Amino acid sequence: MKKIVYLFALLLATGSSWANIVINGTRVIYPEKSKEVIVQLVNNGDDPSLVQSWIDDGDINSTPETARVPFLLSPPVVKVSGHNGQQLRIKKLPALLPGDRESVFYLNVLDIPPVPENLKNQNTVQLAIKSRIKLFYRPLSLRGSLDDALTKMEIQAESREIRLVNNSPFHITVANIAISGKELLLNDAVMVNPFSQASASAKRPIAKGQTIQVKYVDDLGAYKSKSFVVR
CATH class of the missing domain: 2.60.40.10 (Immunoglobulins)
Structure with a gap:
């Protein structure tokens, strides 16, 4: 029976040469008046990658199971072919957030590469890259920039x-x-x-x-x- 062990590396900025999946941008702004915001992912590699995404409220050790935030993200898991893109849709849920200041959350994107054909059915160690960027929720009442x-x-x-x-x-x-x-x-x-x-x-x-x-x-x-x- 094959055994795959994933090692997770955290990137606080996108664009690393290690990662095939790159987030288009280093931060996300969610204006209160928006019905949703879209984040673009791009697979710069030749091979497909399995991508898992979630939002947390500041816990760097969060997982999709433990994160509790007032946002719906879709798709939470998706396969992105090589040299192709994928949109993540973020929608605010009915929850009360401060109206006199911004709130900050974090978007996590985990890039899980496929097992090479020549290593299938073998014990392998793979490096899964997690990128994490800030998501700012901006109330409509804020004036200026x-x-x-x-x-x-x-x-x-x-x-x-x-x-x-x-x-x-x-x-x-x-x-x-x-x-x-x-x-x-x-x-x-x-x-x-x-x-x-x-x-x-x-x-x-x-x-x-x-x-x-x-x-x-x-x-x-x-x-x-x-x-x-x-x-």
């Missing part, structure tokens, strides 16, 4: 500790902070929740009154930059 939200953000610093204060109803993802073109953040990108703050560590001390450039991620997944004076 993510770019406008940046004008309401404050940057505070004390030596090497940076405090990012988000005074807007949008999630702000800070990819890095730079002074004179030299990037400062020691850690990865920082997402600051609406009406909240987050901390980050810098490679060297930052003084109040200095002008810094904040690189952030917009709705399309592109990097933009805005200047701030440190408070």
Whole structure:
């Protein structure tokens, strides 16, 4: 009897050369007025892949069986032929979410490659790649845009500790902070929740009154930059 053991690798960004299945985009925006949103998958490989997809509310160890979210995703499991695409449809279910700020969820896409013909009926180990991107639910009541939200953000610093204060109803993802073109953040990108703050560590001390450039991620997944004076 053959035995297949799947090893799961988690990708927080799409487009890895390991994965045949690629998500078109690095984030999903779900406006409240939309009946559904569509996410496009593409199989860049020659072989078919079995794809399993689900949405979670922040648990990186979630599974389709344990995730509990107010969204319906279809199809949850689908076979995608080589060099072909597949649409995932996401529909909001009747559930109460905050109306004064965004809510964040995560779309998981698991790419399970087929067993090679020459390894069938043998004990094999296969690598299944899981891509995970953010899904933002955006209430109709929110005014302005993510770019406008940046004008309401404050940057505070004390030596090497940076405090990012988000005074807007949008999630702000800070990819890095730079002074004179030299990037400062020691850690990865920082997402600051609406009406909240987050901390980050810098490679060297930052003084109040200095002008810094904040690189952030917009709705399309592109990097933009805005200047701030440190408070």
